[in-house]
Amino acid sequence: MYITITAQKIGESYSSSVSDFVAYLEKENENKPLDETEYFFNQQGDEFLAKDVIKDIDGNTSKLKKNEPRFYSITVNPSKSELKHIQNDTEKLKMYTKTIMEDYAKAFNREIEGKPIRIQDIKYYAKIEHERTxxxxxxxxxxxxxxxxxIVKLRNDIQKIESGKLVGDIEKKHKQIKNLEHEAPHKIxxxxxxxxMAKVGEQSHIxxxxxxxxxxxRYSLSPGSKYKASEVKFNGKTVKRGFxxxxxxxxAEKRFDGQFKYDRNFVETYQSKKLLTKNPQRYYASLIGLPNNEKAIAFKLLSQAGVSVPILNVPTSQTQLVLKTINKMKQGITRALNSGSISI
Known part of the structure; x- marks a missing residue:
């Protein structure tokens, strides 16, 4: 599971309306019959139209300044293993989304009129997409x-030859293009x-x-707060703050495992990803210390994510070689996560 939370921007400025983002999320509905349309949903319903989402979110921005986000985007990316486990079931993904949004509310260290933040206080709309590019x-x-x-250069040359701006053999250049397309290392x-280009396989995400x-x-709730859950004195009173x-x-990870009886491997855990960032050596040591059956699954998951798994019998006395190996693996995992090729 890979989750991101971002404030939506257009260049350096925050979006003044959610309309462009909603239009982007509607792209998969183009040319689809009505019975295959994916609607927006939340705790209150499952078939909200794009125009209603825009009206509701854009109308809920009282007293926000131009340099403050009007809305945030949360992207929930189940791994290929997780999607396979639930058979890419849209209804299960919807159920899961509604559950983790309850946890989103609980992650605020805030109170409204003396009560902790609840899902009833959160205004949100979610939509499932089934494709990635x-x-x-x-x-x-x-x-x-x-x-x-x-290839682009050759195509430009062909256009110039056809327009008389360049002299050359068009047929030869077409053959060169075909050869390059054949030699390219990655094809579908x-x-x-x-x-x-659309990616193959199950790509559902929320x-x-x-x-x-x-x-x-009336109240501003920012998951992008620079403050973690904490308390501070303000005008002599103790005030809760942060997310x-x-x-x-x-x-969110525990919810998935509990709801769908998913047996999560070490490399799939949120804690392991944190460990990779903060202490790659400990991550590496934990990986090679797994029981053989769990280690085999871990290597398979890493390989599926495009991570080159290093040789694990590197002598510990060769410190520089070990650190180089660990750093290379860390870079590979980070690229896999950031690219959207989510398999871990």
């Missing part, structure tokens, strides 16, 4: 880039992978739009 950060795109660059069904303001449009992302991310 290749981005520039994906390994396949980066490794195909030199071939694609040369024989077709070279390029940016924007987008959640959360209003910065609560349901009453605990660790609590939210960790609980």
């Amino acid at each position: 290749y981005k520039g950060t994906d390994k396949a795109i980066k490794e195909n880039a030199p071939y694609y660059k040369e 069904n024989g077709i070279m992978i390029t940016q924007g 987008h959640i739009i959360v209003s910065r303001k609560d349901q009453s449009n 605990d992302r660790d609590q939210f991310f960790g609980q």
